[in-house]
Amino acid sequence: GQSLEQPSEVTAVEGAIVQINCTYQTSGFYGLSWYQQHDGGAPTFLSYNALDGLEETGRFSSFLSRSDSYGYLLLQELQMKDSASYFCAVKGGGFKTIFGAGTRLFVKA
Amino acid sequence: SQTIHQWPATLVQPVGSPLSLECTVEGTSNPNLYWYRQAAGRGLQLLFYSVGIGQISSEVPQNLSASRPQDRQFILSSKKLLLSDSGFYLCAWKVAGGDEDEQFFGPGTRLTVL
Numbered sequence: 251g252q253s254l255e256q257p258s259e260v261t262a263v264e265g266a267i268v269q270i271n272c273t274y275q276t277s278g279f280y281g282l283s284w285y286q287q288h289d290g291g292a293p294t295f296l297s298y299n300a301l302d303g304l305e306e307t308g309r310f311s312s313f314l315s316r317s318d319s320y321g322y323l324l325l326q327e328l329q330m331k332d333s334a335s336y337f338c339a340v341k342g343g344g345f346k347t348i349f350g351a352g353t354r355l356f357v358k359a
Numbered sequence: 360s361q362t363i364h365q366w367p368a369t370l371v372q373p374v375g376s377p378l379s380l381e382c383t384v385e386g387t388s389n390p391n392l393y394w395y396r397q398a399a400g401r402g403l404q405l406l407f408y409s410v411g412i413g414q415i416s417s418e419v420p421q422n423l424s425a426s427r428p429q430d431r432q433f434i435l436s437s438k439k440l441l442l443s444d445s446g447f448y449l450c451a452w453k454v455a456g457g458d459e460d461e462q463f464f465g466p467g468t469r470l471t472v473l
Contacts, residue, residue, distance in 0.1 A: 280460070281459070281460055283459075283460045291467075292449060292464035292465060292466055292467055293403070293449070293462075293464050294464070295461040295462065295463070298459045298460050298461060300458070300459075337402060337403065339403075339460070341460035344416075345391055345408055345410055345416075346393075346405055346408055346416075346418065347393075347405070347460055347462065348405070349395075349402045349403040349405075350402055351401060351402040352401070352402050354400075
């Protein structure tokens with residue numbers, strides 16, 4: 251079957267760094283995406299990794315290791331507005347994307 | 360610029376009633392279109408996707424159906440709603456054939472079946 255595993259909750263302090271891990275097992279793999287979703291809102295795209303390595307976009311970075319079927323999202327200089335759910339998602343075979351169950355990030359003052 | 364619309368924003372329906380949710384995209388042509396359902400506090404479950412007019416792929420067997428009568432219109436329907444159909448329904452679009460996997464989501468419809 252296909253599965254993505256990520257922690258259900260993470261808590262961190264404002265200004266700190268937090269890493270959200272994602273391991274996947276899918277029948278096909280083209281790349282790993284990350285999305286952010288605030289309560290009651292729609293998911294918004296953060297990043298996409300098709301190749302191994304680290305991609306940086308401002309305070310957010312995303313990493314992929316295809317050989318380990320593993321990736322992570324790194325959030326630096328945490329702000330209160332970063333409190334949200336974060337989803338990893340795999341672009342697999344065909345035209346579909348499989349989403350993980352999400353990690354709820356709580357940022358405390 | 361591209362925009363995606365969904366309506367209604369919220370809906371309360373009795374068990375056994377029909378359902379029709381509409382999604383339209385503006386500012387792009389021949390997008391890939393998706394319907395997802397999200398239960399409270401959970402991830403996104405892919406329900407249907409479409410790569411062109413009249414082309415629908417179903418991911419989960421259930422009492423829902425989808426149609427794409429026009430290039431930028433995607434409709435989710437049911438003849439008889441079940442309690443388990445309650446959830447947050449999200450429509451999304453993506454550039455067909457794009458290298459990245461960036462999907463753009465609509466504002467969603469929160470459906471409660473009583």
